[in-house]
Amino acid sequence: MSRALPGRLVALGLLALSGCGAGTPAPGDAGESLRVGSSLAAEQELVRAIDGGGVRTLDPALSTDVPAEHVLDDLFEGLTRLDQAGEPAPGVASSWESSPDGLTWTFHLRPALWSNGVTIKADDFVYGWRRTVDPKSASDVAQMLAPVRGALEISAGRAAPTTLGIEAVDERTVRVHLTAPTPYLLALLAKAYTYPQYAPAIEAFGENWTAPEHMVGNGAFVLREHVIGGRLTLTRNPQYWDAPRVHLTKVVYLPLDRAVQTDRFFAGDVAFTDSFSAEQTAWLRSRLGSQVVSAPYLGNFVLGINAQRPPFAGNRALRLALTMAVDREMLVRYVRQGLYQAAWTPTPPLSGYPAPVPAWASLSALERHAQARRYYALAGYSAAHPLRVELDYPTDTDNRRTYEAVAAMWRTNLGAEVSTYNAEFRVQLGERHLRKLALFHYAWIGDYPDPYTFLQLFRAGNGYNDGGYYSGRYEALLAQADAEANATRRLQLLSQAEAVLNDDVACIPLYYYASRHLIKSYLRGWTSNIQDRNLSQYLYVLAHEGR
């Protein structure tokens, strides 16, 4: 997922001086107030802010960034779409069934049209998926289709795109062949890289097909304007199969720096922000009340440990001492303003997944520290011979605060001398991939709501296994889970594998991310969800006075 770009240097905190406010019922609201009625507003238009980095491409076969994901959610629709709660629900496919071994899925398409009025056929999905994995497209999301039979071989240029495990049985039936049972398939089908693609527009206009005048989509909205690095204007798509239930007639996406988003929210220009500065949480809550929205997000903030380099190689006692000596509640409360949730295991809470929290997590802080000191001594360190190690992280103010606090905890609780060192993101990434770093920033945003998106990172051969972790037992449990068609048993196997990871202290989980938005009280139809995706087709504006 993309990172925020450095527009953050602009200290708009100054606007804290502003006397403007909005919101009902906003406690302590001293400025102009916003009065919200219960009927629909006559004008159903919305301005949403997205990350200041802006949309890099609207080509579903190429898009990787979060801002584009929000826009593509409105412009296209896959076999499934996310419902209001963020769960996969029927999209272009109205129904589906899978074979008992979970390897073959058959999707039945509803009568649906492209934005130019042409009927959507099964072949449009086949074309789109093949285009995504075709090496000629040079797509860095191609490997996300890995569960589909043949996808990796095609991406590697060892097989023709026509061998991909997707076929059009007839005009209204799509069949997908998988390499392994993939319980999160329905979530993948609501992702951009599995959308149908309209071949005539792509063939006719080449790379230019995503321009508003050429783009043909099948979502609830169509693209009217796209200023590179600037605003995107969408209007309701009358051809969309569920168009009668779409309230908004126009959606504008504005790429804005985080601090600027807050300012524009107060000005009444933006009704739904992408984020706000964590430092302003208390002040924003006092001003805006329930318009400040924060919820768990599918991402973890973890410290990676290099299992192959000293001092951590073969020294479980030391790894255990370090992870036990971190006060996660303090971190969350004082460094992250209570927005995030303390993490004891890499996978964030997911419904139906029994997360394996280590037993020592339930000890009191004092007991934990005492145990940590015992392990620290057992590992061969003492006040006379303290641990000296460097902690590396990509340059970012939030990262710096967190890691300086963690280093201070280790100094106080163990006497360890951990120095922190930051470098620009890509420089640090390169060093990490070469496994040069001993202790490093290792945060991850999940690609789909399933533990595997986090657990795969510790697999042997995974390109992201920068700590070089290896455990035969872990590999065996994951291989078993791969082959398991029963969803509940699979999750149990994954949980056992994650317990192995925790037992080995393969990493030091610190906390789970949270999404954070400012949402005008007149805007309804959204639901906080772990993927933080709210489709504009569900949103509506209530009648209101004030901005």
Added chain:
Amino acid sequence: MLRYLALRLLTVVPTLLVIATLAFVLLHLTPGGPFDSDHHLLPQIQHSIEARFHLDEPLWRQYLRYLGDLARGDLGPSYQYRNTSVNHIIATGLPVDLIVGGTALSLSLLLGGALGLLAASHPGTFLDRVPMSVASLGMAVPVFVVAPLLILVFALRLHWLPSGDWVAGSWRHVLLPALALALPYSAYIARIVRASALEVMSSPFILSARAKGLPTHTILLRHALRPTLLPLISFLGPTIAGVLTGSIVVETVFGLPGVGRYFVTGALNRDYTLVCGLTLLYGGLIVLCNLGVDLCHAWLDPRVRRAL
């Protein structure tokens, strides 16, 4: 004179070549590449992406290819904004900066020039000290403080102007960013104009003009104005190039779709072609503005003209 102009124009090409080469080499020397991501790509996929943009070729061949494209006026495809050429990014973003920057320049010349002349005509008095203190403040306070303050006052409090965004053809959206950009430059210009005017007014040729009994306005307009402008014009050369290629701070605070912020984001994303393209644009503008400065000097100062 024409020969001089032709010679100077001829040096533009090698200068740009040096700029392009330096930008190309420095960017490729930086650790990390445009397609490095925390989603570690499978080697084969990484390779097919690099092959698509010829990044798998030896550096010298990439360089020759780049120069070949440049000769045809093609700055190449952006690596981060897929499906978009650098030419297109500059063609859509630069007009925004030209409008905001041009307005800012005009504002700062008007404001700075007026304040500088006012101060110079009343040296040591209240009318000198107050504008010059304000100018010092204008130089000292950074744009990222001025811009939000302008928004706070004119957009959030008074509701006179929009707090940001860009609407083509709307002067209301230009005013605040242009003002934010203009204030520090006005301060520089005011100080330069004041110092230069004071120096010129006390020089011997003005004294002799006075001695001849010429009226003040004739002295000011015919004799003093041109030499006073000389330092200002030297200052304006690189300034114009800088102002017209956008400011990351102003673009970020006001949410303007200009090209200024790509200098930073492009470099962080290792978007080689985008950064090279912008560097060339900026370099080319500097070369042209400096040429303009030299021509203005020649026009204003007979001594320079004779030396050409």
